[in-house]
Amino acid sequence: MREEGIGVDRYAIIDVEGKQLRVEPGRFHDIRRFTYNLNLWGINTKLSINRVLLIRDGSNIHIGSPWLVNAVIKGRILHNCFKEKLTIRKIPHNKKTLRIRGYKENMIRLTIDSIDFHCKNVGSR
Template sequence: MEKYAIIDVGGNQLRVEPGRFHDIRRNLKTLRSDTKISINRVLLIRDGSDITIGNPWLDHVVVTGRILHNCFEKKLVIQKIHSKKKTRRIHGYRETRIRFVIDSIFIASKETAIR
């Protein structure tokens, strides 16, 4: 019996399961580690052989989790080279991400998965 949900976070759709961690883009809010979060933008949920699809989201379904820490992606390097002018410009940045772990999936006040 496999239990998972597909959620919409930061413009990305993620397949989440209890006990697994995921990286998402950092929002404008500053969130600290061990902060509990709840996501109610659930697009699909599977509980064993039952599949429920939302239009666009499911009502009364909440995915809860907690933030582990902030992390960075690999550095993205952008180079602009003008061959006839013999000039180069190198610009780079790292995108900040948040790593969070899913604790449980709640369906209509019935807990379907814990750890």
Template structure:
């Protein structure tokens, strides 16, 4: 817990630490996530903590980048389900 960052990915803020795995639903900059071991870098970093040093951005830090890789693309496209209602109330 000495080193972590808070990033903005997919419209949500997420606290990330080195060596941990996270499920992220949406990457705005990546259109096709078909292969595994795809490297990503995220520039929208709000906070970085290294030991007792804390850097806070307003809204983001300008010189910070969090790098990672996609191990398995487990989320596919959304399904559209439509309900058909009857015109008569019987």
């Protein structure tokens, strides 16, 4: 049985570094490390994201063009993390050698505290 007010009823779609990300209050998300230096900000630093494309609150859906004007997503940086290693295997033409290269992408894990719209708190825990 599902509790009222918890679940997929409240979410927002935000724009982070050109990628669209669906966020929900109380959950953590991994995003690609953006231009800000994590050493300057540190862990547990509060963030506010203004580039909100869509907010859903129950049956109410608010869509921006391109962004919603009075919408703010508030969250905190939890820690720095890495994505799984991406391996690139290449066999050059007419050679019997295998070249393997790979890298791990830097990610930032953040948690969403609340979704604010029109100075009204839409979803928080």
